[in-house]
Amino acid sequence: MSGHSKFANIKHKKEKNDAAKGKIFTKIGREIAVAVKEGGGADPNNNSRLRDVIAKAKANNMPNDNIERSIKKAAGDANAANYERVTYEGYGPSGTAIIVEALTDNKNRTASNVRNAFTKGSGNVGTPGCVSFMFDKKGQIVVAKEDFEMDADELMMLALDAGADDFAEEEDSFEILTDPEAFSDVRLKLEEAGIPMAAAEVTMIPQTYVELTDETDLKNIQKTLDLLEEDDDVQEVYHNWDE
Known part of the structure; x- marks a missing residue:
């Protein structure tokens, strides 16, 4: 990102006050509801869309109780709003x-x-x-250097082998870019390798x-x-x- 750190922006978002966090959790809860309905059920093992939203929820420090409650609500409430x-x-x-x-x-x-x-x-x-x-739709995974001990070259090879398109090192983080269709697989492979992710989502990059x-x-x-x-x-x- 031109002239400023993606990780600094992510950190700033995570450090918001409780009211702002509550609003973020509400929005992610809505995404979970849509993922359960559109992705084929409440089991993340069989619903890659839900799996990705759960990863986003965890990256935003959403408590597991909130995540599970949102999934159960979406799965059990036939009268829930259709978003x-x-x-x-x-x-x-x-x-x-x-x-x-x-x-x-x-x-x-x-x-x-x-x-x-x-x-x-x-x-x-x-x-x-x-x-x-003016934007490119990409899967974007950000790994904070403060959370990560592996060598940068090892991470790059791991990401590229998983199917990532691009890898960049910044002052305080690493950025991994994927094709939107490959994002879920790449994110899952990195998760299985124990890579901590500060952010992981499909986004629009200017x-x-x-x-x-x-x-x-x-x-x-x-x-x-x-x-x-x-x-x-x-x-x-x-x-x-x-x-």
């Missing part, structure tokens, strides 16, 4: 590109909230595909980054991102702002 995947694309200040992924049981509410977040930050929601071409220097632009993009993060329907926000 629909929705993606919005738009522009922030100075043409920054923003992609918003949501899981919602009310598309009108979510669309209104997302539009409001863009508008309050002096941006606007665009048409589908207007900015996604091809280039936009640097903002104007004070108003900085306030506006932060306002948009904060509003989106506070929205329970919003699962992920990707952008090409070089923080």
